[in-house]
Amino acid sequence: MSSAILSSFQAYAPGKTDLLSVAWGLVALLTIYITHWLYRWRNPKTKGVLPPGSMGLPFIGETIQLIMPSASIDLPPFIKSRLKRYGPIFRTNVAGRPVIISADREFNYYILRQDGRLVDTWSLDTFAEVFDQTSQSSRKYTRNLTLNHFGVEALKERLIPRMEDTIRKTLAAWSSQESMEVKSAAITLTIDFAARQLFSGDLEKAPLKLSDMFNDLVEGLMSFPLNIPGTAHHKCLKIHKEVRLMMGDVLKKRRMSPPSSSHGTDRQEDLLDHLIQDMNKESFLNEDFVVQLMFGLLFVTSDSISTTLALAFKLLAEHPSVLEELTAEHEEILKNRENADSPLTWNEYKSMTFTLQVIHEVLRLGNIAPGLFRRALQDIPVNGYTIPKGWVIMIATAALHLNSNQFDDPLVFNPRRWKDIQSSVVSKSFMPFGVGLKQCAGAEYSRVFLATFLHVLVTKYRWAIVKGGKIVRAPIIRFPDGFHYKISEKIN
Numbered sequence: 001m002s003s004a005i006l007s008s009f010q011a012y013a014p015g016k017t018d019l020l021s022v023a024w025g026l027v028a029l030l031t032i033y034i035t036h037w038l039y040r041w042r043n044p045k046t047k048g049v050l051p052p053g054s055m056g057l058p059f060i061g062e063t064i065q066l067i068m069p070s071a072s073i074d075l076p077p078f079i080k081s082r083l084k085r086y087g088p089i090f091r092t093n094v095a096g097r098p099v100i101i102s103a104d105r106e107f108n109y110y111i112l113r114q115d116g117r118l119v120d121t122w123s124l125d126t127f128a129e130v131f132d133q134t135s136q137s138s139r140k141y142t143r144n145l146t147l148n149h150f151g152v153e154a155l156k157e158r159l160i161p162r163m164e165d166t167i168r169k170t171l172a173a174w175s176s177q178e179s180m181e182v183k184s185a186a187i188t189l190t191i192d193f194a195a196r197q198l199f200s201g202d203l204e205k206a207p208l209k210l211s212d213m214f215n216d217l218v219e220g221l222m223s224f225p226l227n228i229p230g231t232a233h234h235k236c237l238k239i240h241k242e243v244r245l246m247m248g249d250v251l252k253k254r255r256m257s258p259p260s261s262s263h264g265t266d267r268q269e270d271l272l273d274h275l276i277q278d279m280n281k282e283s284f285l286n287e288d289f290v291v292q293l294m295f296g297l298l299f300v301t302s303d304s305i306s307t308t309l310a311l312a313f314k315l316l317a318e319h320p321s322v323l324e325e326l327t328a329e330h331e332e333i334l335k336n337r338e339n340a341d342s343p344l345t346w347n348e349y350k351s352m353t354f355t356l357q358v359i360h361e362v363l364r365l366g367n368i369a370p371g372l373f374r375r376a377l378q379d380i381p382v383n384g385y386t387i388p389k390g391w392v393i394m395i396a397t398a399a400l401h402l403n404s405n406q407f408d409d410p411l412v413f414n415p416r417r418w419k420d421i422q423s424s425v426v427s428k429s430f431m432p433f434g435v436g437l438k439q440c441a442g443a444e445y446s447r448v449f450l451a452t453f454l455h456v457l458v459t460k461y462r463w464a465i466v467k468g469g470k471i472v473r474a475p476i477i478r479f480p481d482g483f484h485y486k487i488s489e490k491i492n
């Protein structure tokens with residue numbers, strides 16, 4: 001029976017020639033498929049004409065070129081060379097995602113006012129995983145909460161004296177060291193200060209230091225999103241998990257023993273108390289959301305301010321005439337006081353004209369956020385091209401800030417340029433904090449923090465470089481060897 005089956009199978013089995021033709025057919029089909037796929041990769045489907053550019057290699061696009069470090073404060077060569085070749089709007093592909101990069105000031109200004117209509121917010125993969133995409137109502141909640149605890153009223157009522165006190169103690173400690181690496185020291189300063197406003201120092205006795213963890217985390221945020229051990233992305237996600245566990249613990253403990261029983265009644269309400277009260281009112285405010293929000297706020301309050309501070313240290317040390325004018329402004333503030341030791345006030349902050357020009361100039365050159373990211377909600381026509389629905393749009397703010405049509409000698413640190421700059425240039429070509437509905441909710445807090453720091457620094461201290469000072473863009477600005485300074489108290 002079995003031999004009968006075998007012989008009948010052999011009778012129907014294909015011969016060698018048939019097998020070969022099937023194999024050739026498969027190869028031909030595969031070749032056609034791959035060629036078509038490659039063609040589609042290079043020429044994505046669109047109803048109109050795509051902006052010029054290249055989609056790079058299959059799967060990874062032009063990611064490697066984009067994150068390739070360049071040792072300069074200038075625009076990354078990736079963007080600079082493509083702007084030259086293709087004009088102000090070009091297409092590319094980053095980590096498998098089609099992206100339009102725009103340095104067109106009119107289009108950028110327009111698109112940033114279309115949030116929720118033509119575009120919505122989008123984040124790079126690591127950012128997206130670390131800062132969960134949130135719904136519209138939770139975004140509004142976060143914005144209002146931030147403004148409530150870090151906005152103008154909070155600054156006027158309580159934050160300025162707290163900041164000044166913390167900065168005075170910090171600088172006194174820095175000046176007792178032989179040398180300070182100012183970027184990581186500034187992360188510690190800004191994290192510790194923000195953590196006190198968020199959860200009143202509940203983590204001060206924690207075994208792992210928050211500021212150390214954030215120092216490592218930042219490195220991975222702009223990395224290639226490859227989650228395997230050894231990569232910066234993997235490390236970043238690991239730290240993110242650890243920080244969230246710590247925050248989750250803080251939240252649980254606070255919920256179990258509310259402030260009146262554990263902290264005493266003299267403690268002022270902090271952001272976490274506020275969140276816990278609102279947890280009963282807002283359905284999206286679950287433990288996960290609260291932990292994520294605290295993490296996000298710690299991040300935004302620390303990385304950008306500390307980078308700006310470190311850069312200000314370097315640029316002021318390299319430009320003595322600017323430092324002189326800045327110092328004069330702050331000495332004038334002290335002279336105008338009845339008591340030179342009285343705390344810094346909101347009105348004094350508002351009188352710091354040159355200081356704010358210095359801060360603008362550091363932010364313009366620093367380009368801490370090199371771009372703003374949006375996703376097209378529908379096909380968007382621009383300059384005869386079409387940006388297809390679903391594509392990411394990177395508003396290259398750095399290209400606006402370093403454009404020689406708007407800023408003479410754009411790579412020169414010249415705060416005095418702001419004396420003559422028209423408001424139309426400011427609104428369309430200077431947006432370190434973004435514009436429109438999603439403009440940074442911590443912009444005033446950041447300016448006040450930086451101004452208060454500069455006030456204490458230039459009136460009491462001088463500083464000299466010990467080592468480091470190298471700047472790299474990848475494309476986020478980084479200081480690979482650190483900025484090591486000797487800070488000494490001024491002798492009057």
Ligand code: HEM
Nearest residue numbers: 143146150300301304305369432433434438440441442446
């Ligand atoms: C030098 C310091 C800072 C810079 C350069 C900066 C930059 C930015 C930028 C460019 C955006 C807009 C993003 C977009 O349009 O997609 C933004 C949004 C935001 N920033 Fe900042 N930021 C800084 C400090 C802070 C601080 C200290 C806080 C908190 C106290 C903060 C909280 C926020 C929040 C909550 C948003 C989202 C606003 C919304 O979607 O409504 N930022 N920031």
